[in-house]
Amino acid sequence: MTAVGGAVYDRGYRPYEGPRGGRSAARLALYLASIRRALGLRRSWRQKVAPFVLLGIVTIPAVINVGIAYLTRNTPGNQIRFITYRDYVGVSSALLVFVALVAPDIICPDRRQRVLPLLFSRPLTGFDYVLAKVAALTSILFAFSFLPQVLLFVGQALVSDSTLDYVRSNADITWKVAASCAVLAIYYAVIGVAVASLASRRIVAGASLIGLFLVSSIVSGVLVSGADAQANGSFGALVNVLALPLALRDVIFLGHIALPSRLAGVHDGAWAALGVYLGVLSIGVLTLYRRYRWTER
Amino acid sequence: MSQPLGATSEPAAAGAPLDPSFVPDPTIEVQDLSVWFGQKVALSELSCSFGAGVTGLLGPNGAGKTTLMRAVTGLIPVNQGRVLVAGADPRANREVYRRLALVPEDEAVPGGLTARGLVRYEAALHGLVDRSAPDRALERVGLLDVADRRVDGFSKGMRQRTKVAAALVVDPAVLVLDEPLNGADPVQRLALIQLFQALGAEGRTVIVSSHVLNEVERLADRIIVVVHGRLAAAGNQRAIRETMNDRPRHVLVRTDDGRRLAGGLVGLASVQGVTFEPLGIVVSTTQANELAAALPGVARDLSVRVREVRPLDDSLESLFRELTR
Amino acid sequence: MTLLRVEALTKRYGSVVALDALDAEVPRGLVGVVGANGAGKTTLFRILLGLAQPTAGRVEVVGIDVAADPIGVRSRLGYMPEHDCLPLDQTAADVVATFGELGGLPAKAARQRASDVLDLVGLDEARFRPIGGFSTGMRQRAKLAQAIVGDPELVLLDEPTAGLDPAGREEMLELVSRLGTFGISVLMSTHLLDDVQRICDHVLMIDAGRLVVAGPTASLLESSGGVTVDVGHDGGAELLRARLAADGLTVSVTDGELQLDQADDEALDRIIAAVAELGLPLYRMGPRTTSLDDVFLERAGR
Numbered sequence: 001m002t003a004v005g006g007a008v009y010d011r012g013y014r015p016y017e018g019p020r021g022g023r024s025a026a027r028l029a030l031y032l033a034s035i036r037r038a039l040g041l042r043r044s045w046r047q048k049v050a051p052f053v054l055l056g057i058v059t060i061p062a063v064i065n066v067g068i069a070y071l072t073r074n075t076p077g078n079q080i081r082f083i084t085y086r087d088y089v090g091v092s093s094a095l096l097v098f099v100a101l102v103a104p105d106i107i108c109p110d111r112r113q114r115v116l117p118l119l120f121s122r123p124l125t126g127f128d129y130v131l132a133k134v135a136a137l138t139s140i141l142f143a144f145s146f147l148p149q150v151l152l153f154v155g156q157a158l159v160s161d162s163t164l165d166y167v168r169s170n171a172d173i174t175w176k177v178a179a180s181c182a183v184l185a186i187y188y189a190v191i192g193v194a195v196a197s198l199a200s201r202r203i204v205a206g207a208s209l210i211g212l213f214l215v216s217s218i219v220s221g222v223l224v225s226g227a228d229a230q231a232n233g234s235f236g237a238l239v240n241v242l243a244l245p246l247a248l249r250d251v252i253f254l255g256h257i258a259l260p261s262r263l264a265g266v267h268d269g270a271w272a273a274l275g276v277y278l279g280v281l282s283i284g285v286l287t288l289y290r291r292y293r294w295t296e297r
Numbered sequence: 298m299s300q301p302l303g304a305t306s307e308p309a310a311a312g313a314p315l316d317p318s319f320v321p322d323p324t325i326e327v328q329d330l331s332v333w334f335g336q337k338v339a340l341s342e343l344s345c346s347f348g349a350g351v352t353g354l355l356g357p358n359g360a361g362k363t364t365l366m367r368a369v370t371g372l373i374p375v376n377q378g379r380v381l382v383a384g385a386d387p388r389a390n391r392e393v394y395r396r397l398a399l400v401p402e403d404e405a406v407p408g409g410l411t412a413r414g415l416v417r418y419e420a421a422l423h424g425l426v427d428r429s430a431p432d433r434a435l436e437r438v439g440l441l442d443v444a445d446r447r448v449d450g451f452s453k454g455m456r457q458r459t460k461v462a463a464a465l466v467v468d469p470a471v472l473v474l475d476e477p478l479n480g481a482d483p484v485q486r487l488a489l490i491q492l493f494q495a496l497g498a499e500g501r502t503v504i505v506s507s508h509v510l511n512e513v514e515r516l517a518d519r520i521i522v523v524v525h526g527r528l529a530a531a532g533n534q535r536a537i538r539e540t541m542n543d544r545p546r547h548v549l550v551r552t553d554d555g556r557r558l559a560g561g562l563v564g565l566a567s568v569q570g571v572t573f574e575p576l577g578i579v580v581s582t583t584q585a586n587e588l589a590a591a592l593p594g595v596a597r598d599l600s601v602r603v604r605e606v607r608p609l610d611d612s613l614e615s616l617f618r619e620l621t622r
Numbered sequence: 623m624t625l626l627r628v629e630a631l632t633k634r635y636g637s638v639v640a641l642d643a644l645d646a647e648v649p650r651g652l653v654g655v656v657g658a659n660g661a662g663k664t665t666l667f668r669i670l671l672g673l674a675q676p677t678a679g680r681v682e683v684v685g686i687d688v689a690a691d692p693i694g695v696r697s698r699l700g701y702m703p704e705h706d707c708l709p710l711d712q713t714a715a716d717v718v719a720t721f722g723e724l725g726g727l728p729a730k731a732a733r734q735r736a737s738d739v740l741d742l743v744g745l746d747e748a749r750f751r752p753i754g755g756f757s758t759g760m761r762q763r764a765k766l767a768q769a770i771v772g773d774p775e776l777v778l779l780d781e782p783t784a785g786l787d788p789a790g791r792e793e794m795l796e797l798v799s800r801l802g803t804f805g806i807s808v809l810m811s812t813h814l815l816d817d818v819q820r821i822c823d824h825v826l827m828i829d830a831g832r833l834v835v836a837g838p839t840a841s842l843l844e845s846s847g848g849v850t851v852d853v854g855h856d857g858g859a860e861l862l863r864a865r866l867a868a869d870g871l872t873v874s875v876t877d878g879e880l881q882l883d884q885a886d887d888e889a890l891d892r893i894i895a896a897v898a899e900l901g902l903p904l905y906r907m908g909p910r911t912t913s914l915d916d917v918f919l920e921r922a923g924r
Contacts, residue, residue: 011741012804013738013742013803013804013805014738015773015804015805016727016731016735016772016773018727018728018731019728020697020725020726020727020772021726021727021728022693022694022697022726023693025723025726026723026724026725026726029720029723029724029726029729030724032723033720033723033724042712042716043711043712109709109711110709113706113707113708113709113710114703114705114706114707115707115708115709117701117703117707118701118703118707118708118721118768119724120671120673121671121673121696121699121700121701122696122721122724122725122726123693123694123696123697123725123726124693124724125693355788356787357787357788357789358757358758358759358785358786358787358790359757452658454658454813479784480658480813481658481813482656482657482658482813482829482918483656483813483815483914483915483918483919484658484829484918484919485658487915487919508786508787508788508791509814509816510788511816585905586903589854589903589904589905590901590902590903592903592904593894593897593898593902593904594898596894596898597894597895597898602887602890602891602894603890603894603907604890605907605908605909606904606905606906606907606908607906607908608905608906614788614792617788617789618788618789618792621788621789
């Protein structure tokens with residue numbers, strides 16, 4: 001059977017008639033694009049190494065804990081814990097390295113390569129930009145702290161004598177872990193993005209972040225040991241930008257700040273910690289507001 | 298009147314027609330010049346010369362124009378061949394080197410300087426003592442009234458002009474400019490074109506590179522075209538076109554009866570083909586002169602009214618297109 | 623619908639007046655905005671994108687009052703900045719698709735349109751290569767692609783031919799003029815009147831913040847009538863001049879070419895007859911043209 005006729009089609013321009021989102025769609029798109037960039041998705045394999053290796057590192061304690069629990073499940077020593085949930089919502093250096101790597105990577109190139117004018121030609125305001133970036137980094141940090149916890153919880157539950165009992169008796173852990181991971185994630189995300197917004201070069205931003213964390217913990221250490229603070233704790237511990245959210249974590253888990261935080265014995269230490277926490281966030285947000293205020297007078 | 302640089306190499310043998318890539322009284326001679334950067338060959342055995350007046354330097358991006366400009370002003374060493382300015386190697390001879398000025402394409406300017414400051418700085422670098430020289434240079438480029446404003450606040454066009462002033466203050470015998478008209482509005486462009494023409498008329502050797510071909514047409518008496526590091530064409534634009542006779546030229550003829558006229562023209566030996574366009578008929582020929590001579594007669598004999606006769610590839614644009622194909 | 627309506631638009635930065643009471647009404651199509659760098663073109667673009675507030679006056683783009691809805695207007699516009707602005711480590715397809723999404727397109731549509739427009743601008747083969755490896759011409763085209771990926775009503779092009787060699791420039795101008803056939807209007811800022819003369823239907827000339835010229839290109843270029851004739855440089859010009867003068871035409875010779883005041887049919891016939899009779903070669907004959915350069919110089923009045 002022979003073909004019926006023939007035709008040549010014009011591959012010209014096709015107008016777009018489909019749905020169009022507005023500001024919120026743009027914001028969401030920026031959020032997702034930033035996450036993709038941070039995790040190296042849609043880019044070469046080399047970009048994926050750092051994030052996923054760090055995720056692996058951060059997961060190791062959970063694996064060890066579950067492993068030990070499993071191995072000792074039938075012996076009297078089965079209460080050995082390698083790490084507690086509270087401790088696990090900690091400041092692992094892996095996470096900090098991740099912040100120092102990722103925050104500059106999603107912020108600095110936009111400025112250095114002069115992509116910002118192009119971004120703001122879209123239905124996006126400076127506020128939307130900041131919101132999307134902070135949300136992206138927060139999400140990633142949250143995931144990186146929370147997922148290992150989930151692994152730990154599920155692993156422990158499965159390995160314990162009765163899964164259901166374990167879950168029931170440890171139910172409160174779930175919200176405590178989630179809340180404290182969120183507290184940490186938001187904090188480091190805002191600091192990370194704010195510091196990164198001050199530099200155009202990623203290396204400078206990354207080094208500044210690490211420097212900020214290190215210096216503040218050193219200074220804090222000096223202040224704390226300077227006073228006769230060994231027994232009673234000291235407000236100097238508030239200067240430690242790095243470890244501040246841990247105080248709030250303690251509050252969430254225990255109702256009060258515990259050792260080894262230097263705030264442990266301080267009267268009203270918890271409120272002070274909350275105050276400084278909010279203060280740091282405010283400074284961060286203010287910095288971002290000034291850096292990305294795109295509409296002029 | 299600018300001081301001439303001095304003796305040049307031996308003039309061509311009397312009576313011998315000169316290859317258009319050379320001028321009879323050259324200031325700058327480029328002999329078998331090759332320059333490479335690592336694996337990249339920027340210039341490949343290029344030979345030509347430049348003399349007084351304005352020469353346009355053309356070529357696609359990456360063809361080697363900037364390298365040639367730098368080699369000719371002694372800013373880079375050459376890997377093979379040589380560059381002679383007034384018979385001397387600009388990199389070896391300080392006297393000659395000081396009379397060369399290159400105005401590169403928009404590059405960063407040292408921050409914080411005013412226009413006058415920048416020009417004075419340049420003058421000082423060359424050990425100039427004449428205190429009125431900077432102001433005179435600024436006046437020539439039309440920036441005297443803004444001489445005390447900071448250069449980093451200038452628009453691109455004004456920055457370029459400041460750099461031209463900085464080059465002029467040392468009274469160069471050779472002035473090489475890379476895209477000097479970039480960023481200038483039509484009025485500034487005209488002023489600059491007139492300035493360059495005046496500088497050329499003063500006996501200086503002015504070399505201007507630009508991508509805006511219709512301006513090069515106006516500005517330069519002579520053009521040098523570099524493609525892929527080699528010389529693609531040289532000389533007078535019209536004359537170059539004449540030599541490209543194997544490539545057909547196209548002439549647009551607007552008439553009231555294209556078909557009839559086409560019928561009459563097709564019989565001519567000089568006509569290679571006729572195309573029908575919305576605007577009129579386009580006649581292609583390799584013998585433009587013969588066509589021009591025959592056309593009026595054919596139109597008259599056929600009583601076809603001709604409204605317009607327009608050669609389509611007379612411009613430097615079309616010449617350039619042919620050369621870089 | 624008018625493309626752009628500007629009423630008494632003024633923009634001041636401190637004591638510097640960037641735009642001074644601009645008044646213009648621009649129809650759809652290809653519009654050239656000409657002026658030197660610093661004349662106010664970029665400021666105008668920023669105001670159109672809702673990125674800067676005017677000090678005074680009103681702006682309406684594609685029917686939207688920019689002051690009322692600065693964000694909304696951006697959904698209908700595309701923007702191609704002059705400087706390099708694309709992330710260098712991502713592929714062209716990824717970048718254009720992402721910017722499509724940032725403009726509000728759903729992800730799948732963005733990806734498909736990205737592919738379409740990259741083909742349109744001639745980057746079909748290179749689209750999975752990182753932009754860092756692109757030449758200037760390719761980068762310009764990628765920038766144009768991201769400007770049209772959202773199927774805007776109007777694109778703002780800031781010096782689209784900057785940095786391009788003659789071949790690249792011609793390709794870019796050809797691409798830009800095709801945008802008109804896609805139903806996309808263009809506001810192209812440039813300091814090259816030649817670009818405008820070649821492809822724009824309408825011109826706005828800005829000098830030091832003031833609008834010195836606004837109107838359709840064709841009417842601006844309307845010659846003052848008359849004809850130019852080129853019969854070569856072998857002395858024929860003078861012969862022809864004498865002959866045509868004897869015929870009653872007003873004719874003079876400038877730069878070896880004849881300039882006639884009359885351009886009616888009878889005059890044209892006389893010219894052809896005279897040239898044929900004298901046996902002169904006819905190289906060129908056509909209406910006396912002005913160029914936009916002349917118009918600008920005249921109107922800018924400096």
